[in-house]
Every structure is written in C-alpha cells, then in structure tokens.
Amino acid sequence: MSLASDQARPGAAEKPTLYKRIRLDIETRILTGEWPPGHRIPFEHQLMARYRCSRMTVNKALSELARADLIERRRRAGSFVRRPQHLSAVLKISDIRAEITALGRSYGYQLIDCRRRTATAADRARLGMSTAGKVIAIACRHSADNVPFAVEDRLIDLSTVPEAATADFAREPPGSWLLHHVPWTEAEHTISAVVADDRTAKALDIAVGAPCLVIDRYTWRSARTVTAVRLHYPGETHRLVARFKGG
Amino acid sequence: MSLASDQARPGAAEKPTLYKRIRLDIETRILTGEWPPGHRIPFEHQLMARYRCSRMTVNKALSELARADLIERRRRAGSFVRRPQHLSAVLKISDIRAEITALGRSYGYQLIDCRRRTATAADRARLGMSTAGKVIAIACRHSADNVPFAVEDRLIDLSTVPEAATADFAREPPGSWLLHHVPWTEAEHTISAVVADDRTAKALDIAVGAPCLVIDRYTWRSARTVTAVRLHYPGETHRLVARFKGG
DNA sequence: CACGATTATATGTCTAGACATATAAGTCAA
DNA sequence: TTGACTTATATGTCTAGACATATAATCGTG
Numbered sequence: 001m002s003l004a005s006d007q008a009r010p011g012a013a014e015k016p017t018l019y020k021r022i023r024l025d026i027e028t029r030i031l032t033g034e035w036p037p038g039h040r041i042p043f044e045h046q047l048m049a050r051y052r053c054s055r056m057t058v059n060k061a062l063s064e065l066a067r068a069d070l071i072e073r074r075r076r077a078g079s080f081v082r083r084p085q086h087l088s089a090v091l092k093i094s095d096i097r098a099e100i101t102a103l104g105r106s107y108g109y110q111l112i113d114c115r116r117r118t119a120t121a122a123d124r125a126r127l128g129m130s131t132a133g134k135v136i137a138i139a140c141r142h143s144a145d146n147v148p149f150a151v152e153d154r155l156i157d158l159s160t161v162p163e164a165a166t167a168d169f170a171r172e173p174p175g176s177w178l179l180h181h182v183p184w185t186e187a188e189h190t191i192s193a194v195v196a197d198d199r200t201a202k203a204l205d206i207a208v209g210a211p212c213l214v215i216d217r218y219t220w221r222s223a224r225t226v227t228a229v230r231l232h233y234p235g236e237t238h239r240l241v242a243r244f245k246g247g
Numbered sequence: 248m249s250l251a252s253d254q255a256r257p258g259a260a261e262k263p264t265l266y267k268r269i270r271l272d273i274e275t276r277i278l279t280g281e282w283p284p285g286h287r288i289p290f291e292h293q294l295m296a297r298y299r300c301s302r303m304t305v306n307k308a309l310s311e312l313a314r315a316d317l318i319e320r321r322r323r324a325g326s327f328v329r330r331p332q333h334l335s336a337v338l339k340i341s342d343i344r345a346e347i348t349a350l351g352r353s354y355g356y357q358l359i360d361c362r363r364r365t366a367t368a369a370d371r372a373r374l375g376m377s378t379a380g381k382v383i384a385i386a387c388r389h390s391a392d393n394v395p396f397a398v399e400d401r402l403i404d405l406s407t408v409p410e411a412a413t414a415d416f417a418r419e420p421p422g423s424w425l426l427h428h429v430p431w432t433e434a435e436h437t438i439s440a441v442v443a444d445d446r447t448a449k450a451l452d453i454a455v456g457a458p459c460l461v462i463d464r465y466t467w468r469s470a471r472t473v474t475a476v477r478l479h480y481p482g483e484t485h486r487l488v489a490r491f492k493g494g
Numbered sequence: 495c496a497c498g499a500t501t502a503t504a505t506g507t508c509t510a511g512a513c514a515t516a517t518a519a520g521t522c523a524a
Numbered sequence: 525t526t527g528a529c530t531t532a533t534a535t536g537t538c539t540a541g542a543c544a545t546a547t548a549a550t551c552g553t554g
Binding site (some may be wrong): 264265266300301302304307321322323324376 | 506508516519
Binding site (some may be wrong): 030031036050056183193195209210211212213214221239240241 | 277278311314330338377435437438439441442458460469480483485486
C-alpha cells in the first residue's frame with residue numbers, strides 16, 4: 001500500500017478529508033524523524049480533542065497507519081512509531097509488452113518455438129506436477145525498437161489452464177495472454193545473473209560470455225502451478241528498478 | 248500490504264471479526280476467479296442485509312480491499328473487481344547481516360577501505376550533491392560461513408548524516424549502522440548483471456568474467472541523499488527471491 | 495521481594511443514524 | 525441525434541454513542 005499518494009494533483013489544493021489530514025500529519029512527523037521509532041503517538045482521545053472529531057475518525061487514520069506498518073498499536077499501552085522496516089521494495093515486474101510500450105518504444109515479438117507435449121520428467125519437476133499431463137513449452141523473444149530485449153522460455157500446465165490450448169501464441173505473447181486470461185494468486189520471482197551461453201547469446205544478439213540478468217517466475221493459482229517462465233535480459237543494458245518508500 | 252495474512256495460526260480457529268470475514272469472503276471470490284475482473288460486487292446495503300450488520304462494518308471491509316487495489320469503488324456505480332494487477336512483488340532487500348543470519352549462517356565482515364574526504368566531482372554526481380561537502384567512502388565485504396557473500400562500495404553524505412563521522416565502520420557494517428541510526432524516506436534500487444572485473448573477482452573469490460548480480464541503492468531523506476551503495480553478489484550462487492500475492 | 499489477583503485504560507469492533515458528493519441514468523429541448 | 529439539465533443513488537466521510545478485550549499498572553499476600 002502506498003501512503004501519501006491520495007492527492008492526484010498537487011496544484012488542486014482541495015481540502016483533504018479530516019481523517020486523511022490526521023494520517024498525513026502523523027506520517028509526516030514520523031518520516032521527518034520528529035517522532036522517532038518507539039515514540040508513543042497521542043492517545044485516540046487526545047487526538048479527538050486536538051482535531052475536534054469523533055473517535056472513529058481518529059481510529060480510521062491510525063488503523064491505516066498500522067496497516068501500513070508505520071505504527072504499532074497495543075491495547076492499553078497506546079500506539080508507537082515502529083522501527084525502520086526492513087528495506088523492502090515494491091518491485092514492479094510488469095508484462096514485458098506493457099513495460100516496453102510504457103517506455104515509448106515499439107514492441108516486437110517473435111515466437112521461436114511452441115510445442116504441446118505430454119509432460120516429461122523435467123517438465124513435471126519444473127512445474128511441480130504430481131501427475132502426468134499435457135504442457136505447452138514456448139520459446140520466444142521480445143524486442144524493443146527492433147533490438148532484442150529479452151528471451152523467454154516458458155512452460156504452461158494445461159491441466160491448470162486448459163484454455164491455453166486454444167490461444168495463439170504466435171500472435172500474442174504468452175505472458176500477456178496469461179495476464180489477461182488467468183487469475184493468479186501467488187508467484188515467486190528469483191533474480192540471478194549468468195553469462196550468456198551460445199543459444200542465449202544468439203537470441204539476444206550479444207557475445208557469448210556477456211552478463212545476463214535472469215528472472216525465474218513461478219505462478220500459482222490456489223496451489224496449482226499455472227506457469228514457469230525464465231527470462232534472460234542482456235545484463236548491461238537492462239535494469240530492474242524498484243522505487244519505494246520506507247519508514 | 249499483504250491481505251489474507253491476519254490469521255496467525257491456522258489451528259487456532261478463533262472466530263475472526265465480522266469485517267474481516269466479509270473482507271476474506273470477497274477476497275476469496277476474487278482470487279478463485281468466481282468474481283472475475285469487472286464483476287460488480289454487491290452494493291453495501293446488500294452486504295449489510297447478507298451479513299446483518301451496519302453499513303460502517305461493510306464499508307470497512309470494502310475500503311481495505313480498495314486500498315489493496317483488489318477492487319475499485321465508484322460513486323453511484325458500485326464496487327468492481329479490478330483487472331489483475333501488473334505483477335508487482337514486495338522484494339525484501341534486507342540488511343545483509345540480517346539476511347545472512349536469518350539463513351542460519353555465520354556472518355563475517357571485513358572493512359577493505361574507509362576514507363573521509365571532500366566530495367570529488369564524481370562523488371557529487373553519484374550523490375546528487377549540489378554543493379561541496381564531506382563524504383565517507385567505504386569498501387567492504389560481507390561473508391557467510393567464511394565464504395564471500397557480497398562486496399560493497401558505499402558513499403555517505405556527511406552533510407546529510409553528520410553522525411556517521413563518529414561511527415566505527417571497522418566494527419559495524421555501514422548498512423546496519425545506517426539502518427539503525429538514520430530514518431529514510433525513500434530509496435531506489437537498480438538491479439543489473441555484469442561480469443566480474445579483476446578487483447571484484449578477487450574480493451569475491453570468483454573468476455574474472457564470472458557473472459555478478461549488481462544492486463545499486465540510493466537512499467534519500469526528504470530530498471537529501473543519505474547514501475549511495477553498490478553491491479556485487481556472485482551471480483551463480485546468489486539469488487534474490489520475491490514472493491508475493493496478487494490479484 | 496516475588497508472585498498472583500484485581501483494576502483501570504487504550505484499543506478493537508460495532509451500531510444506527512447523518513449529510514456530502516460524484517456520477518449514471520433519465521429527461522427534455524434544440 | 526445530440527447536448528444540456530435534472531435526479532436518483534452508491535459511495536465517502538463523520539458522529540456519538542456502545543460493549544469487548546488485552547494488558548499495564550496497582551494492590552495484596554505470602
């Protein structure tokens with residue numbers, strides 16, 4: 001949840017509602033260090049008096065701050081500024097097509113290979129399938145302004161996503177198709193670095209031995225694996241950026 | 248904000264409060280796909296009737312779902328399930344010492360170089376300093392079970408953090424010191440991949456040309472840069488893992 | 495002094511109302 | 525048909541109460 005981002009336009013200067021003002025006041029005091037970690041925030045009834053409002057209004061402001069982990073609330077004891085959180089960033093790993101077009105570059109897509117098959121032992125291991133079943137294996141490439149941007153190596157579990165059998169992955173990238181057709185409940189990313197092997201180097205048009213950023217993503221839908229994908233990015237030109245706020 | 252994580256222990260089976268039950272009910276329907284993106288959620292007064300409670304209770308549940316971007320609320324129109332978000336992960340990039348000890352490995356730290364100097368042009372560019380000033384430049388290494396884990400190359404702006412002048416970075420890693428002494432309000436991470444140069448290879452005890460994961464982190468405190476740090480991890484052994492839930 | 499029982503209190507949740515406000519939908523005139 | 529005006533309605537915020545509950549602080553006892 002991103003706090004302090006309710007105001008759409010800074011110039012508007014419209015009066016925020018009272019509970020938002022209370023929340024922002026407290027948030028500001030915490031972020032500037034005026035109220036350091038451990039500091040006890042005024043009790044609800046004190047804030048009621050200060051802002052001349054009912055307890056529910058104060059409570060709403062404090063509840064949201066607590067939900068954002070900026071403060072900790074303890075019955076009978078009061079509300080306290082939390083210690084600075086573990087650095088944690090909201091790393092936005094968007095759909096690649098969206099990412100490229102958002103950069104104002106032209107998106108290109110080439111399907112390298114797409115085959116439907118009964119899951120091999122390796123496929124089953126990768127997808128965590130307990131039983132036999134069909135999968136789709138896809139290799140494809142994304143490019144921005146006709147420059148290779150990433151190569152993708154994906155497996156889709158058809159027993160979880162039978163609709164994928166009818167999708168045309170020559171036209172639409174599998175990531176985009178899945179994003180729009182399959183609700184997902186959980187995912188895991190693993191980011192690592194490797195040097196390009198022969199096949200990857202050729203697909204990305206870089207030298208063998210050049211660094212690559214690798215993202216492995218597994219996506220589940222209520223305990224069933226939807227898809228496993230590995231993306232190679234040319235490491236010297238691509239960057240993952242995570243911007244965030246913290247306490 | 249992570250939803251659906253209020254229950255501490257599944258075995259406890261204590262009755263959740265009503266608004267949490269409402270929130271969970273709706274969240275479940277969305278995540279299972281029973282209510283697909285675009286679906287209109289029952290109006291507040293309908294939910295009032297279904298759960299036999301007041302509007303404020305329903306409103307609290309829906310407000311939290313809206314704040315978590317699972318639903319979108321529009322006056323007069325109702326509340327709607329939002330399209331699956333762009334994948335976005337909470338990437339926890341902890342303090343390295345905490346990270347290593349959390350893995351149950353022994354943490355080691357070696358200060359390679361630490362010097363205080365008037366900011367050079369390069370320093371000023373890296374920290375975004377507009378005026379002259381003093382900085383601390385630190386090079387150090389973190390290890391886990393006596394195996395090199397990461398090398399760190401850091402710059403601290405002393406005009407933003409004068410207290411850092413008195414810290415003993417031979418004893419305490421600068422990341423840990425800063426985390427505990429300086430409140431920060433914003434940061435930016437950039438993740439990329441490179442191949443190890445001579446100096447990095449030596450420090451990490453890997454081969455020149457081996458892949459490295461690089462994390463650049465800039466930390467600000469209300470528009471003033473606190474510190475800029477670059478971390479090199481051996482790319483084939485280190486992994487950044489981001490696990491998350493989505494809609 | 496140590497430890498258990500009691501009490502006071504701040505938060506957690508909830509109610510049954512209220513008015514404000516944005517806007518979808520309907521109405522009517524050009 | 526189109527545009528401007530009106531209206532109905534769902535959400536947004538707020539109030540002044542209520543009881544529940546966890547727990548810090550106090551008190552009493554051995």
